[in-house]
Amino acid sequence: MLKAENLSVGYGNYVVVEGINLEINRGEILCIIGPNGAGKSTLLKTIATYLKPKKGVVYLNGKKIHDLKPKDLAKEMAVVLTERVNPGNMTGFDVVAIGRHPYTDLFGRLTERDKEIIIESARAVNAEYLLEKNFFEMSDGERQKIMIARALAQEPKVLILDEPTSFLDAKHKIELTLLLRKLADEKNLAIVVTLHDIELALRIADKMALIKNHKVIAYGYPENVMKREIVNELYDLKNANYSEVIGYFELKSNPIKNKKIFVICGGGTGANVLRYLVKNRYEVVVGILHKNDADYFIAEAMGVKIIEEEAYNKISKEKFEEALKELKNSDVVVYTDFPIGEMNELNLKLIEEAKNLKKRIIFYREDISVLKGV
Numbered sequence: 001m002l003k004a005e006n007l008s009v010g011y012g013n014y015v016v017v018e019g020i021n022l023e024i025n026r027g028e029i030l031c032i033i034g035p036n037g038a039g040k041s042t043l044l045k046t047i048a049t050y051l052k053p054k055k056g057v058v059y060l061n062g063k064k065i066h067d068l069k070p071k072d073l074a075k076e077m078a079v080v081l082t083e084r085v086n087p088g089n090m091t092g093f094d095v096v097a098i099g100r101h102p103y104t105d106l107f108g109r110l111t112e113r114d115k116e117i118i119i120e121s122a123r124a125v126n127a128e129y130l131l132e133k134n135f136f137e138m139s140d141g142e143r144q145k146i147m148i149a150r151a152l153a154q155e156p157k158v159l160i161l162d163e164p165t166s167f168l169d170a171k172h173k174i175e176l177t178l179l180l181r182k183l184a185d186e187k188n189l190a191i192v193v194t195l196h197d198i199e200l201a202l203r204i205a206d207k208m209a210l211i212k213n214h215k216v217i218a219y220g221y222p223e224n225v226m227k228r229e230i231v232n233e234l235y236d237l238k239n240a241n242y243s244e245v246i247g248y249f250e251l252k253s254n255p256i257k258n259k260k261i262f263v264i265c266g267g268g269t270g271a272n273v274l275r276y277l278v279k280n281r282y283e284v285v286v287g288i289l290h291k292n293d294a295d296y297f298i299a300e301a302m303g304v305k306i307i308e309e310e311a312y313n314k315i316s317k318e319k320f321e322e323a324l325k326e327l328k329n330s331d332v333v334v335y336t337d338f339p340i341g342e343m344n345e346l347n348l349k350l351i352e353e354a355k356n357l358k359k360r361i362i363f364y365r366e367d368i369s370v371l372k373g374v
């Protein structure tokens with residue numbers, strides 16, 4: 001459907017990104033991610049034909065996109081950019097109706113069919129209730145929906161969106177991102193979108209292009225490209241680590257408090273405790289965790305010390321002894337309401353040992369304030 005071949009994009013003599021090769025079919029979402037100023041918008045504007053390529057070609061259905069007549073292109077491709085638009089005293093309906101321009105007569109008259117498409121486009125983004133409302137009285141999220149409805153009213157096959165979630169709160173970010181997935185699936189659109197929320201991008205994209213230092217540093221299935229080394233490098237991360245299992249970042253442990261906390265947890269019950277302690281700059285040791293435990297993945301991304309056991313193996317005596325040594329050197333022991341089975345029952349013994357050693361012991365189940373000022 002859409003293909004960029006050896007494309008270089010930029011302004012005047014300034015080449016922002018070069019050597020871009022991308023391909024996207026109908027029903028697919030391509031997410032472009034990268035740090036500020038990497039050239040995501042420049043690439044989108046070039047695909048949208050607002051900018052001429054410095055080099056290379058963009059094809060739409062095998063035709064050079066920059067050679068297409070604007071009216072013909074508008075029937076194939078719709079574009080939603082980031083800029084806050086101010087269309088004056090227009091209703092939602094009037095704004096969505098702009099999307100029908102490639103199809104209307106010289107006077108811009110709307111037929112009954114045009115009106116149906118306008119309403120249907122608003123319905124597709126759950127914005128029918130906004131058709132009568134003044135555009136300038138809408139919230140950012142509502143405006144964004146209307147702008148997407150306007151794009152849909154063009155009945156395009158390709159939809160290009162530049163940071164469509166940038167002014168939205170968490171709820172609307174999620175809603176809009178899911179809407180893009182729905183449009184790809186149900187309207188069979190090819191969607192190219194820039195997003196800053198990598199955790200959402202990972203979950204909806206079919207393909208991902210990571211842009212940095214004037215290049216596409218990784219391109220392909222998100223599940224293939226979103227690897228720790230690649231994502232850490234993309235954002236020059238020093239104080240956090242990307243985790244493939246979590247699909248997001250964890251803060252790296254960087255203790256400054258003069259207290260060592262031994263955490264006994266498992267099965268994800270330690271997630272909040274670990275995050276609280278690392279955020280508050282305590283030294284943390286955690287164990288004994290199996291290498292396939294949810295808490296293991298969090299602790300590993302944080303870089304805290306882990307007493308670890310192989311997956312599906314009973315905790316060994318050696319590991320128990322190692323944990324006990326760490327426990328003896330700790331100031332406080334925190335344990336959670338973790339599930340216990342044959343594999344990890346020695347963790348109960350660790351708690352017993354902590355009692356014998358008269359350690360300060362804190363039990364966490366739901367309320368993190370038990371750790372306040374630990």
Ligand SMILES: Nc1ncnc2c1ncn2[C@@H]1O[C@H](COP(=O)(O)OP(=O)(O)OP(=O)(O)O)[C@@H](O)[C@H]1O
Binds near residue numbers: 038041
């Ligand atoms: N009209 C312009 N003329 C010249 N240079 C520009 C122009 N617009 C952007 N640039 C430069 O091109 C580079 C890429 O900008 P671009 O907006 O494409 O980045 P981006 O990845 O979309 O960033 P962000 O995440 O901040 O939106 C930046 O160095 C920017 O300063």
